[in-house]
Amino acid sequence: MSRIRGRRLGFVGRIIADENLLYLAMVIENILALSVNDFHALLQYLQDEVVILNARHRQFNALFPR
Structure with missing residues (x-):
């Protein structure tokens, strides 16, 4: 590389x-x-984190519009 x-x-x-x-x-x-159950739990956790990050992003944009 x-x-x-x-x-x-x-x-x-x-x-x-x-x-x-x-x-x-x-x-x-x-x-x-990972087992199937652990992998499913990991995916669920990541999906939850994405939802939280999107909400924070929307809040930030509301406070500081372009």
Whole structure:
């Protein structure tokens, strides 16, 4: 992974990109290891978080309209 969005990465950038890919791989591995019930609970939690974030976003936009 030497490029992100068309930009050439330096040594530090490649390390960060590689660490991010490693973290993503670990997350995917942990998700795949979940039971069906745990996976369903994770999806429900994420859906609830999205609802909360959308509500906060609407509140913020109401306070600070463009």
